[in-house]
Amino acid sequence: MSLREKKTAKRKEEILKSALSLLAEKGYHGTTMEDIASHLLMTKGSIYYYFKDKQDLVYQSQVKILQKSIENINEVKQQNLTIPEKLETTVALHIEYAVRDRAGFELMANPSEIFSEDQLKEIFYLRDKYASGYDELLQEGVDTGYFSVDDIKVVRNILLGAMNWVTQWYSADGEMNEATFAASVASYLMRIVLK
Amino acid sequence: MSLREKKTAKRKEEILKSALSLLAEKGYHGTTMEDIASHLLMTKGSIYYYFKDKQDLVYQSQVKILQKSIENINEVKQQNLTIPEKLETTVALHIEYAVRDRAGFELMANPSEIFSEDQLKEIFYLRDKYASGYDELLQEGVDTGYFSVDDIKVVRNILLGAMNWVTQWYSADGEMNEATFAASVASYLMRIVLK
Amino acid sequence: MSLREKKTAKRKEEILKSALSLLAEKGYHGTTMEDIASHLLMTKGSIYYYFKDKQDLVYQSQVKILQKSIENINEVKQQNLTIPEKLETTVALHIEYAVRDRAGFELMANPSEIFSEDQLKEIFYLRDKYASGYDELLQEGVDTGYFSVDDIKVVRNILLGAMNWVTQWYSADGEMNEATFAASVASYLMRIVLK
Amino acid sequence: MSLREKKTAKRKEEILKSALSLLAEKGYHGTTMEDIASHLLMTKGSIYYYFKDKQDLVYQSQVKILQKSIENINEVKQQNLTIPEKLETTVALHIEYAVRDRAGFELMANPSEIFSEDQLKEIFYLRDKYASGYDELLQEGVDTGYFSVDDIKVVRNILLGAMNWVTQWYSADGEMNEATFAASVASYLMRIVLK
DNA sequence: CATGAATGAGCCTTCATTCAT
DNA sequence: AATGAATGAAGGCTCATTCAT
Numbered sequence: 001m002s003l004r005e006k007k008t009a010k011r012k013e014e015i016l017k018s019a020l021s022l023l024a025e026k027g028y029h030g031t032t033m034e035d036i037a038s039h040l041l042m043t044k045g046s047i048y049y050y051f052k053d054k055q056d057l058v059y060q061s062q063v064k065i066l067q068k069s070i071e072n073i074n075e076v077k078q079q080n081l082t083i084p085e086k087l088e089t090t091v092a093l094h095i096e097y098a099v100r101d102r103a104g105f106e107l108m109a110n111p112s113e114i115f116s117e118d119q120l121k122e123i124f125y126l127r128d129k130y131a132s133g134y135d136e137l138l139q140e141g142v143d144t145g146y147f148s149v150d151d152i153k154v155v156r157n158i159l160l161g162a163m164n165w166v167t168q169w170y171s172a173d174g175e176m177n178e179a180t181f182a183a184s185v186a187s188y189l190m191r192i193v194l195k
Numbered sequence: 196m197s198l199r200e201k202k203t204a205k206r207k208e209e210i211l212k213s214a215l216s217l218l219a220e221k222g223y224h225g226t227t228m229e230d231i232a233s234h235l236l237m238t239k240g241s242i243y244y245y246f247k248d249k250q251d252l253v254y255q256s257q258v259k260i261l262q263k264s265i266e267n268i269n270e271v272k273q274q275n276l277t278i279p280e281k282l283e284t285t286v287a288l289h290i291e292y293a294v295r296d297r298a299g300f301e302l303m304a305n306p307s308e309i310f311s312e313d314q315l316k317e318i319f320y321l322r323d324k325y326a327s328g329y330d331e332l333l334q335e336g337v338d339t340g341y342f343s344v345d346d347i348k349v350v351r352n353i354l355l356g357a358m359n360w361v362t363q364w365y366s367a368d369g370e371m372n373e374a375t376f377a378a379s380v381a382s383y384l385m386r387i388v389l390k
Numbered sequence: 391m392s393l394r395e396k397k398t399a400k401r402k403e404e405i406l407k408s409a410l411s412l413l414a415e416k417g418y419h420g421t422t423m424e425d426i427a428s429h430l431l432m433t434k435g436s437i438y439y440y441f442k443d444k445q446d447l448v449y450q451s452q453v454k455i456l457q458k459s460i461e462n463i464n465e466v467k468q469q470n471l472t473i474p475e476k477l478e479t480t481v482a483l484h485i486e487y488a489v490r491d492r493a494g495f496e497l498m499a500n501p502s503e504i505f506s507e508d509q510l511k512e513i514f515y516l517r518d519k520y521a522s523g524y525d526e527l528l529q530e531g532v533d534t535g536y537f538s539v540d541d542i543k544v545v546r547n548i549l550l551g552a553m554n555w556v557t558q559w560y561s562a563d564g565e566m567n568e569a570t571f572a573a574s575v576a577s578y579l580m581r582i583v584l585k
Numbered sequence: 586m587s588l589r590e591k592k593t594a595k596r597k598e599e600i601l602k603s604a605l606s607l608l609a610e611k612g613y614h615g616t617t618m619e620d621i622a623s624h625l626l627m628t629k630g631s632i633y634y635y636f637k638d639k640q641d642l643v644y645q646s647q648v649k650i651l652q653k654s655i656e657n658i659n660e661v662k663q664q665n666l667t668i669p670e671k672l673e674t675t676v677a678l679h680i681e682y683a684v685r686d687r688a689g690f691e692l693m694a695n696p697s698e699i700f701s702e703d704q705l706k707e708i709f710y711l712r713d714k715y716a717s718g719y720d721e722l723l724q725e726g727v728d729t730g731y732f733s734v735d736d737i738k739v740v741r742n743i744l745l746g747a748m749n750w751v752t753q754w755y756s757a758d759g760e761m762n763e764a765t766f767a768a769s770v771a772s773y774l775m776r777i778v779l780k
Numbered sequence: 781c782a783t784g785a786a787t788g789a790g791c792c793t794t795c796a797t798t799c800a801t
Numbered sequence: 802a803a804t805g806a807a808t809g810a811a812g813g814c815t816c817a818t819t820c821a822t
Binding site for chain 3: 792
């Protein structure tokens, strides 16, 4: 990659990151291109140099966050830890990321209203892949006798719900730092699954 | 209340209910007055007979749902149940309501962007009141030895997060009926607090 | 049709007529919705009450003019005239309409860039139907010995070209009134086909 | 002219030619600088090295085509031909050029909206000059008894209309080659003026 | 000379809101 | 009470244009 290409890629990253935090805060329709641009001291028009349109920008921001999350869970899985430790680490990592970058996961309640069919397919594919990571950990935990869970999908969704929701209340209780906070929440959530 | 006033009140209720479900689905900016009106086979203009403006309509819908929730929790509290039973019932009720009416609680991530200061004050007051209901149950549970919870506010927020999030995944797993589903989720959540 | 519906229909007609003349003058991209609106002392937004979007407005204006033209030629055909008289009358009528309403026929050089597939299909269908009217007259003229034409389609296109082009130069030579002008041009064009 | 200047001039020619065909196809507002550039595998910015702005580029393309046309008609006039032959040759040449280079003559219906006053003056001057070429031929034809034309200007405009319009229908009837096609159309048009 | 990047004006479109009927 | 019609502000997007490298 040439220097120029690197710079462009970096700029795209910046825009995505900025967009991610605004989108998590105000939602798709509540976030204007002007918002995203001015937040980075750019002009609206410039953003269109990097992204085809708003849909494209938001889509890429979703893909980015999902890919990062999938990477995270996979890395944790390969560490030399017990199943419960793996799950707790993963959950804590998710929360830490969410509150540090103020970026919401699955922020589009109704993505089908926003994305194209192809985009939706990819988004759902990645969401599933990420969710599967949890499902596998839960299943392994059950098989090895650590966890007591009947309906893995329900539990997984409960976990994800609690985790995704933190962006909406963490800032208010700013006493704990991010890591401590994440660890604390993760520890409570473990109680759901542990025998 | 005269007959006419009753009719008007009823119409308002209808509008609020319809709005609630649309708002939960598409968010504040994603829901247009046209949406709300046509959903009820009315015209946009008519809505302005019942509500000052969109802000007012959405505000009242929020107040309504919060008041209903507060009523719910208070009623449960007065029943002759153990603390854990009270909490579980309340949680289940919340979830059941959320999925049945497809109405999201705290649907405005950033209400400060939408509501006026006075409205915000009331909204936050009601949110706090509802949250306090949980806090009290949790505290009582700790005091009576049922629960093991260090940070009550964190746990309460975890619960609310998981509960509010159900609207985003319930429909997909349409095997269970609403009551069974709510009971199931509530039961898992109880594990967080029980000793 | 109720009074209100009549009014609405009339308003639509007005908009179409105004749009037609502006479009003929400045082309699709050169004509803004603002132009069309302000020309009628309306606001941009109002136009969207009557037409879905610019494409729709322009499409309907095209359909209107083509339908009117087809009607014209059919009416003339049913009159008790010789073939040459019919052709000349039709040509004159076309020209008169074009200069009076300053409305260009087939004004979109590349309609495929502007219209949707369905719209294109209808437009081409109507264009063909109108063109066929000329072709039939020409063929009848040949068969009855009035005309001497080898390639009917080429001649038809030559006629249409000359006729459509008049909007671009008539205003300049404002000495003749519209009817005289149209008759004069038509008379010259007849020389192409007459034996 | 130095080598560099020659190269620059050649590049300008290329740009003009490319622009001409795009402009004929999509009109002034429908043709973007990006279109023109990418058609030549250049970047938008580069074009500004050769032309001050879009207006300038389009202006020069118009001047070019008009000058070429004027040259054409003057060359034909100097040939040893009868008046009718001269007219027919000129008309055929115009048509051939139009369909071969897909370049529309007088493509701006309303040049006054696009060009500056000075530019307009020159454009109109050249248009007139070209038109005068036809007028002279027509007048000579009348004087020498070949033609029967009352209103020379009307006839000239009819001819130009039919000639300019060919770009809009030639491609469709792609059976004839350009020269044959031009000859055929020219031959029909001669009927308008011949006694 | 060429280009990548940025800008700002302008256009299409949506939508909350108003008002006469 | 209800509605058809109109409005204007704002948002998404395009595009001519500029400029540093």
